[in-house]
Amino acid sequence: MRSTQSRADLYAVEEVEISSLSVGGSPRLAGESLEHVETLIASETELPPIIVHRPTMRVIDGMHRLLAMKRLGHRKIAVRFFEGSEDEAFVLAVKSNIAHGLPLSLADRKHAAARVVASHPEWSDRMIASVTGISAKTVAEIRKSANAEPPDGGGRIGKDGRVRAADVTERRRVAQELIIKDPGLSLRQVARAAGISPETVRDVRKRLRRGEDPLPQGRAKGAAGGQDADGRPARRTGIAEQPTPGSGSPPPPAVVVERLKADPALRFNENGRDLLRLLNIHALRTEDWSKIIDSVPPHCIEIVAHLARDCSKKWLEFASLVERNAMDPDFGPAGRP
Incomplete structure (x- = not known):
């Protein structure tokens, strides 16, 4: 999918x-x-071309530059034309104004997100978040308030351009049947056939091995499944929800980490203390994760997301190695990849 900016x-x-x-x-x-206009005038540098919607001659990006050129007495200005629709032009205006120049305020971005949700209900929350510079959680709240869903109950388009069902409950069932019918299929083969992500297939496979239902506990029939339209695990309140104390579920991560801190096997050696420090950093409450998410500035979103995914890959590899150590005592450093 070619972006409006590149066009x-x-x-x-x-x-x-x-x-x-x-x-x-x-x-x-x-x-x-x-x-900001005065700042541009004082810079005395050549300003880049503005972007204009050719069908309407409306300025999409560069209003401050236009005003600066007017103040300087210029009659003409350098322009790149955009040929798309009015809705596409608005998306480009928002995306451009969070990428450079004077950033849009939070109120501007939320208002823009509401308009994009209305004009592009088929876009996923993360897709709209990447355009408007707010969190996917905030977009989800705006979508819920506006009651804007894809027409005819269709899927949502993720940032990768792929269409995935907003409700993947039935797709998890399809993955279950495929795995039972042919256990030799790879995660990606099942994912392609069922229309879900490989990580969701991995979760279904693990549940089947444990004799569990392929749907997460507590998720009603017909509710959103284990991934959103961008192929990532679904999220209700931001980061994965914490179990409710006293509900019979495992205690919150912060409580578990505090117990580990009292374990002499970890406390009294350097590697153990390093592990405790790392675990403690990640044992935040859901509210704290949400605050951190909302504090990421728009121009850092892609970098932070890349680093976070890289960290998650390392943690997944670490978890696999720890579990393998527990199952195979002879599996030591010499046998690790």
Whole structure:
């Protein structure tokens, strides 16, 4: 799926009369910042081309640059034209204004997300979050308030451009049948056939081995399954929910880590203390994780997400090695990959 930004970048720069441009429909609720305009004027550097929606001649990206050029007495300005629809033009305006220049305020981004949810209900929460610079959790709340779902109950389009069902309950059942019928199928083969992610297939397979239902406990029939439209585990409140104390579920991670801290086998050696420190860092409450998610600035989202996934891969590998040590005492450092 080619992005709207790349489509605008395909066009050559043209000189256009400033008087021919329209300036309505900005995603900035409070309008442009005169202080930022003065900053651009004082910089005395050549400003990059603005982006204009050709069918309407409306400025999509570059209102501050346009105002600066007007103040400097220029009659023309460098423009790249965008040929898409009005809805696509708005998406590009929002995406451009969180990527560079004066960032949109949180209120601007939430308002923009509500409009994008309405115009693109088939986009996943993470897809819209990547465009508007807010968290996927916040987008989910906006979607719920607006009651905006894909037409005809269809799937959602993830950031990778793939369509996945918003409700994967039945797809987990399909994966179950495929695994039972042919245990030799790989995770990816089952994932492709069932329309879910390999990680969800892995979870189904583990549940079958334990003699459990392929659906997570407590999830009603017909509720959203174990992955969202971006192929990641579904999330109700942000990071994985903590068990309720006294419900018979395992205690929260923070409680478990506190117990481990009292274990002499870990406390009285350097490697054990390193492990406790790492576990303690990740034993945050759901509310704390949500606050951290919402504090990630838009320009750092992709970097932070990449690092987080890299850390998760290392933890998964660590968990597998620890479990293998428990099952096979002879499996030591020499036998590890």
